[in-house]
Amino acid sequence: xxxxxxVKTIIILFLxxxxxYALYPTxxxxxxxxxxxxxxxxxxxxxxxxxxxxxLGLDLQGGIYLxxxxxxxxxxxxxxxxxxxxxxxxxxxTKQDANIRSADFLDLxxxxxxxxxxxxxxxxxxxxxxxxxxxSMMRKESEDAMNRSLEILRNRIDQFGVSEPTIQHxxxxxxxxxxxxxxDPTQAKxxxxxxxxxxxxxxxxxxxxxxxxxxxxxxxxxKGAALPDVxxxxxxxxxxxxxxxxxxxxxxxxxxxxxxxxxxxxAEGDVAPSDxxxxxxxxxxxxxxxxxxxxxxxxxxxxxxxxxxxxxxxERLLSRPDVIKLIPPDAQFLWSSETFPMGDDKFRELxxxxxxxxxxxxxxxxxxxxxxSDPENAGKPVVNFTLNRAGGRIFSRxxxxxxxxxxxxxxxxxxxxAPVIQSKIPYGSGIITGMPDMDEAKLISIILRAGxxxxxxxxxxxxxxxxxxxxxxxxxxxRASLIGLAAVVVFMFVYYRLSGLIADTALLLxxxxxMAALAQFRFTLxxxxxxxxxxxxxxxxxxxxxxxxxxxxxxxxxxxxxxAIDAGYTKAFSAIFDSxxxxxxxxxxxxxxxxxxxxxxxxxxxxxxxxxLFTAIVVTRVIFDHITSRRTLTGLSI
Numbered sequence: 001x002x003x004x005x006x007v008k009t010i011i012i013l014f015l016x017x018x019x020x021y022a023l024y025p026t027x028x029x030x031x032x033x034x035x036x037x038x039x040x041x042x043x044x045x046x047x048x049x050x051x052x053x054x055x056l057g058l059d060l061q062g063g064i065y066l067x068x069x070x071x072x073x074x075x076x077x078x079x080x081x082x083x084x085x086x087x088x089x090x091x092x093x094t095k096q097d098a099n100i101r102s103a104d105f106l107d108l109x110x111x112x113x114x115x116x117x118x119x120x121x122x123x124x125x126x127x128x129x130x131x132x133x134x135x136s137m138m139r140k141e142s143e144d145a146m147n148r149s150l151e152i153l154r155n156r157i158d159q160f161g162v163s164e165p166t167i168q169h170x171x172x173x174x175x176x177x178x179x180x181x182x183x184d185p186t187q188a189k190x191x192x193x194x195x196x197x198x199x200x201x202x203x204x205x206x207x208x209x210x211x212x213x214x215x216x217x218x219x220x221x222x223k224g225a226a227l228p229d230v231x232x233x234x235x236x237x238x239x240x241x242x243x244x245x246x247x248x249x250x251x252x253x254x255x256x257x258x259x260x261x262x263x264x265x266x267a268e269g270d271v272a273p274s275d276x277x278x279x280x281x282x283x284x285x286x287x288x289x290x291x292x293x294x295x296x297x298x299x300x301x302x303x304x305x306x307x308x309x310x311x312x313x314x315e316r317l318l319s320r321p322d323v324i325k326l327i328p329p330d331a332q333f334l335w336s337s338e339t340f341p342m343g344d345d346k347f348r349e350l351x352x353x354x355x356x357x358x359x360x361x362x363x364x365x366x367x368x369x370x371x372x373s374d375p376e377n378a379g380k381p382v383v384n385f386t387l388n389r390a391g392g393r394i395f396s397r398x399x400x401x402x403x404x405x406x407x408x409x410x411x412x413x414x415x416x417x418a419p420v421i422q423s424k425i426p427y428g429s430g431i432i433t434g435m436p437d438m439d440e441a442k443l444i445s446i447i448l449r450a451g452x453x454x455x456x457x458x459x460x461x462x463x464x465x466x467x468x469x470x471x472x473x474x475x476x477x478x479r480a481s482l483i484g485l486a487a488v489v490v491f492m493f494v495y496y497r498l499s500g501l502i503a504d505t506a507l508l509l510x511x512x513x514x515m516a517a518l519a520q521f522r523f524t525l526x527x528x529x530x531x532x533x534x535x536x537x538x539x540x541x542x543x544x545x546x547x548x549x550x551x552x553x554x555x556x557x558x559x560x561x562x563x564a565i566d567a568g569y570t571k572a573f574s575a576i577f578d579s580x581x582x583x584x585x586x587x588x589x590x591x592x593x594x595x596x597x598x599x600x601x602x603x604x605x606x607x608x609x610x611x612x613l614f615t616a617i618v619v620t621r622v623i624f625d626h627i628t629s630r631r632t633l634t635g636l637s638i
Contacts, residue, residue, distance in 0.1 A: 005629065008622050016509070019516035025052035026519050054519045056180065057526030057600055058166075058465055060474050063180040064188050067461035068153075070173045072105050075145050075455035076138055080123040087123055090116070104172070106138050142172070145454040150175060152453055156191055156446055175457070180524075185464050191443055192457070198361025198448060200398070201353040203406035203418055204331055206303065209352045213304070215326045217290035220317065252277050252309075278313045279345075290317070297342060297349065305347040308339060314350070330355050337414040338434055351415050353408050358398045363391025363428075367448035369441045372433065381441035383432040385448065392428020400424035411444065477530035484537045485511070492541055496548050498637035502623050503544040506615040510540045513611045514604070523607075526600030536608030539583070543616035546572040548638055561633040565624050573617065580609050 029049050032040070040046040058065060073091050080087060090112050097112075098105045110131065113120055120134040150167060153175065157165045166178035182188050284292035293314060297305035306314055317323060318333055327333070336349040366386040372378055387395055399407070399421050408418040409432050416434040435441040488507065492500035514533065518525055551568030559567065584606055591602035627633070 022516040022520040029053040055524040058180045059527040065463040068175045068457040071456045199357035199410040200359040204352040367445040387428035510615040528601035529604040532604030540612035543576040
């Protein structure tokens with residue numbers, strides 16, 4: 001008897017010591033002053049301390065909640081062998097059906113083809129013979145795309161340094177992401193939403209580019225574009241006088257009045273476009289309407305510059321059917337990723353590059369951010385990339401065959417840099433420049449290392465929880481927990497007297513062990529988790545209520561105090577165990593099938609029930625055994 005009591009006492013003391021050890025980092029973390037946090041961060045000690053502290057969920061420390069949707073129609077379209085107007089029409093109609101009927105996209109697509117009497121192998125013939133096999137292939141590819149997207153997003157977020165993110169499938173095409181502690185939603189969406197399609201494209205010869213611009217300019221001039229009579233703006237010397245015979249005489253003109261273009265009215269609920277005007281050189285417009293929208297930027301190290309105010313109009317002009325016919329089938333226009341200043345305005349460079357890439361990012365093995373050391377990029381962030389052996393051979397061949405030509409490095413159809421190839425590069429490595437700051441460079445390196453998404457994703461729901469709101473939730477949770485704890489403690493002491501005080505001691509130990517388990521095993525505490533703790537407080541004394549009522553009944557039969565205690569614990573155990581077991585089973589189901597917030601509630605409830613079972617049955621019994629083993633009691637305060 002005494003031996004068993006000694007062993008149980010040692011176990012309880014060990015658990016108390018472990019709980020203090022596990023909770024000390026949390027206590028230290030949340031009592032640090034801002035100055036001390038900065039000091040520890042400089043010493044590299046803050047992150048290890050955070051890792052050992054209780055982790056707070058999105059709703060407590062603030063952060064971002066995103067629901068993403070993978071562009072399944074685009075993925076299926078990319079698998080097609082043929083892409084024509086008929087497929088475009090069917091895809092558009094199917095997407096509209098899916099939005100209205102909330103049905104499976106692939107089933108609706110197969111139905112559309114069937115209604116039109118078109119076999120699926122007309123577009124996906126290389127993927128299978130029968131419609132059934134092709135449809136099965138599409139489902140397999142879509143599932144694979146979802147799994148790859150999930151893994152790539154997880155890799156990106158892990159490298160971004162978010163603590164305890166939640167990333168999981170929701171339905172067939174949606175992904176739920178929770179990023180606790182992230183305060184910049186724009187940066188998070190930039191990280192998550194980039195397709196990360198890296199391409200190396202040769203820039204077209206300047207003579208070819210110039211000839212194409214002249215053809216487009218003559219076509220637009222034949223359309224009889226007329227410059228509206230609008231109030232002049234102040235002259236903008238955006239192009240140096242050395243490179244232009246006349247000083248540019250700019251006018252701000254409504255886009256809707258140029259080239260017979262009508263302003264497209266936004267649909268109901270849409271936001272009106274921000275760029276509704278353009279900057280036009282009045283001296284050039286009548287004879288050279290296109291060139292009046294462009295600026296010569298060779299003196300600044302660029303070819304063709306476009307004022308940011310004119311980008312919307314240039315894009316509309318380049319998408320006109322009569323202009324598209326003039327663009328060579330092997331060429332495409334792309335914009336520079338960043339703007340650059342000339343005079344008082346900001347400009348982007350417009351490139352003409354090969355449509356077919358010489359090399360893609362699938363050969364990339366690593367990408368790291370460094371500070372440039374060459375004169376052109378000294379002190380600026382650059383991304384050093386390395387290709388695998390196969391990519392290195394292609395890169396060596398391309399650079400060797402195109403010396404003195406420009407090679408554009410394109411990420412998601414934006415050109416970050418287009419250096420002139422000075423010599424053959426045999427080792428499959430290079431640098432990406434053009435990033436405005438270190439944060440952008442780090443973002444690009446993370447995306448490149450994690451890989452490209454198999455299909456674009458779009459944010460369909462976004463919620464941001466501010467740190468102040470999270471602190472309010474913590475304060476409210478603390479208040480509720482303390483009020484609940486105080487109410488239970490007072491009730492137990494008043495109703496069961498000294499025995500109730502023993503139960504209160506076990507309840508306090510229960511709370512300490514519960515919080516220690518959350519810290520030690522890296523569980524995340526959420527607002528529903530706090531609700532689970534409050535519920536645990538009420539349920540923790542339920543076992544003691546059953547035991548104490550049984551002890552009262554045994555004392556009324558005339559049994560001794562020791563015998564009544566033994567009988568009370570023995571007879572109440574089965575009821576206590578069964579009730580806790582069924583509640584734990586329900587909590588396990590919640591954890592297995594619930595989402596982030598529900599799982600947070602389930603975690604604290606499961607741990608709380610297990611711990612309360614131990615403290616109510618073992619800890620209180622040990623305390624009673626210590627009391628009764630020292631002297632013979634004739635009565636019990638219960």
